[in-house]
Amino acid sequence: MERIPITKSGYETLKKELVKLKTVERPQNIRAIEEARAHGDLSENAEFDAAKDRQAFIEGRIGELEYKLGNAEVINPDGLPKDRAVFGCTVVLENVDTGEEVQYQLVGPDESDIGQERISVSSPLGQAMLGKEPGAEVMLQAPGGKRCYEIIDII
Structure with a gap:
C-alpha cells in the first residue's frame, strides 16, 4: 500500500x-x-x-x-532532523546571484501553495533541495534561465 x-x-x-x-x-x-x-x-x-x-x-x-x-x-515537522532538507521541513535559500533570501516548507503536492511559502517535494525546486544540507548549492533550470541557490538554514 x-x-x-x-x-x-x-x-x-x-x-x-x-x-x-x-x-x-x-x-x-x-x-x-x-x-x-x-x-x-x-x-x-x-x-x-x-x-x-x-x-x-x-x-x-x-x-x-x-x-x-x-x-x-x-x-510532524517538529520532530524532523534539521541537518538536511526532508519532507515537512522549512528551507531557507539565498539566491547566489541576487542575494535575495526566500524560505519554503517542503510539502506534498496537495498542500503546495507558493503564496504560503509551501512547495511540493515533487516540484523541480523541491526535488533539487531534497537530501541537501545547509551550505549546499541547489541548481534549478527555471523558465527564465538557470538559478543557483545556497541552502542557508533548515528550520
Whole structure:
C-alpha cells in the first residue's frame, strides 16, 4: 500500500474538503439533477447534462480524497532532523546571484501553495533541495534561465 506523506494541516484541509463534498456539494447536486429531470426531455436538457457531469466530478474527487486520506502518513515537522532538507521541513535559500533570501516548507503536492511559502517535494525546486544540507548549492533550470541557490538554514 502506497503511503502518502502529508503534514497535519494538509491532512485537515483534505478532510474538510471531503466533508464539504459529502455534506454540501453532493446533496446540492442531487437536488440540481432532480430539478433538471423535472423539466422533461432529458435528451436535450443541458441543465441535466451539466448536473450529471458535476456529479461525476464530485464522486471522483470524493474517491480521490478517501484514497489519499486512507493512505496518508501524517508527518510532524517538529520532530524532523534539521541537518538536511526532508519532507515537512522549512528551507531557507539565498539566491547566489541576487542575494535575495526566500524560505519554503517542503510539502506534498496537495498542500503546495507558493503564496504560503509551501512547495511540493515533487516540484523541480523541491526535488533539487531534497537530501541537501545547509551550505549546499541547489541548481534549478527555471523558465527564465538557470538559478543557483545556497541552502542557508533548515528550520
